Amino acid sequence: MATKIRDIMTAPPRTVSPETDIVTVARTMRDDDIGAELVTDGDELRGIVTDRDLVVRGIAAGGDPGKIKVGDVVSGVTATIGPDDSLERAAQIMRERAVRRLPVVEDGHPVGIVSLGDLAIEKDDDSALADISAARSNT
Template sequence: MATKIRDIMTGSPTAVSPQDDIVSVARRMRDEDIGNVLVAEGDELRGIVTDRDLVVRGLAAGGDPGSTKVGGLCSDVTATVGPDDPPERAVEIMRERAVRRLPVIENGRPVGIVSIGDLAVEKEGSALADISAAKSNL
């Protein structure tokens, strides 16, 4: 069982600019086979945007795919964890904030993302662990 966030997080997170349009971000997610990216301006973390955000807050809200910027769609980062924090800390924050993923910050810079799925894989035998550990069907 993992004792630190660094043992279960997804490292080297993909970051995009708040000025990037939703089409280019969606293509990047497709090409990298990921469902979320960090939104950053220089070294400043502005938020997280998910594939669902692109659809619900962007396309379904009537946004023009070529001109709608992800900076207006992303969720603000309300909490983070450090790579040396215990996984239980991430669980606690996710429960309190009702979020499914947290940026992992070290020395003021994002070094990873930990998701509810990452944490679930650690809890062997649960249905969510089995689903999270399964190979992608894409």
């Protein structure tokens, strides 16, 4: 059983520039079957953009989605975790901050991402969340 974040994180993380339009990001998420990308400026983490951000802050706000930039809808990073931190620490941070995903940062640079589903699969593989997280996409 995994004990460290590096054992279950998705690496390398998908990253996107704040200048990328939200349609491009939405297509990448669809094609790669992911729900979030880290927003970076060069090698520096600026935030995280989720599929929900694209819909709620982007499309629902109106305007031309092809002209709305990720930087306009990005969620700021409220917490990060290191690759050598424990799974329990990740669960604690997610609970305290009410987030479903954490960027994994090492030496100030994003090296991965870990989700609530990743933790569920590893810690409680009989749970409904683990089953849903491990299932193949229905799209």
